[in-house]
Amino acid sequence: MKFFIDTANLDQIAEAQALGVLDGVTTNPSLMAKEGITGKNNILKHYVDICQIVDGGDVSAEVISTTFDEMVKEGEELAELHDQIVVKVPMIRDGVKALKYFSDNGIRTNCTLVFSAGQALLAAKAGASYVSPFIGRLDDISTDGLHLIAEIREIYDNYDFGTEILAASIRHTMHVIECAKLGADVMTGPLSAIEGLLKHPLTDIGLEKFLADYKKGNS
Numbered sequence: 001m002k003f004f005i006d007t008a009n010l011d012q013i014a015e016a017q018a019l020g021v022l023d024g025v026t027t028n029p030s031l032m033a034k035e036g037i038t039g040k041n042n043i044l045k046h047y048v049d050i051c052q053i054v055d056g057g058d059v060s061a062e063v064i065s066t067t068f069d070e071m072v073k074e075g076e077e078l079a080e081l082h083d084q085i086v087v088k089v090p091m092i093r094d095g096v097k098a099l100k101y102f103s104d105n106g107i108r109t110n111c112t113l114v115f116s117a118g119q120a121l122l123a124a125k126a127g128a129s130y131v132s133p134f135i136g137r138l139d140d141i142s143t144d145g146l147h148l149i150a151e152i153r154e155i156y157d158n159y160d161f162g163t164e165i166l167a168a169s170i171r172h173t174m175h176v177i178e179c180a181k182l183g184a185d186v187m188t189g190p191l192s193a194i195e196g197l198l199k200h201p202l203t204d205i206g207l208e209k210f211l212a213d214y215k216k217g218n219s
Contacts, residue, residue: 004188024057026188051082060110062088071098103127117151124163136169153183
């Protein structure tokens with residue numbers, strides 16, 4: 001399973017990279033604004049800054065347009081920024097058309113805002129590199145987001161689609177574990193969800209005992 005971090009915060013991206021497990025980054029205009037990054041030129045520069053931190057991993061850069069022509073124009077501009085850029089396209093009618101265009105022209109894509117198996121099937125048919133089901137947002141409306149991951153995995157395996165399942169809207173560490181068990185290719189979430197995998201009370205207790213015994217033997 002690949003680990004992506006969902007943020008525009010350069011310090012958090014650098015920390016995940018230093019941990020040695022970072023495979024890529026997803027971000028969006030909302031996350032950019034949260035870091036105070038506004039204005040087209042500043043946003044484009046920030047994408048490049050992210051790519052320079054991530055060691056060869058994919059960086060999803062989202063279009064803000066909603067019409068085919070504008071998405072194509074914006075996506076081509078984003079793709080030219082850096083060879084690690086993956087163009088993030090919304091799951092709408094013109095978005096599916098744009099996915100097909102980008103696929104035909106060698107531009108990698110991430111289909112975002114996916115909430116059903118049918119949407120994921122369309123994205124794969126159109127040649128998306130990644131599909132992003134938002135499991136946390138489904139959980140928020142009392143729908144099983146993890147069940148969607150299982151459905152997409154079954155469909156993609158049935159037809160040998162090359163599109164990777166990128167589990168998005170990851171809220172906590174157990175989301176990561178369950179998505180890994182279901183066969184999601186990628187997870188993207190906050191640094192806290194990744195760091196949570198480090199933690200177990202028995203590890204803490206065991207380390208404390210080892211250190212205590214060491215001090216006794218060397219005092």
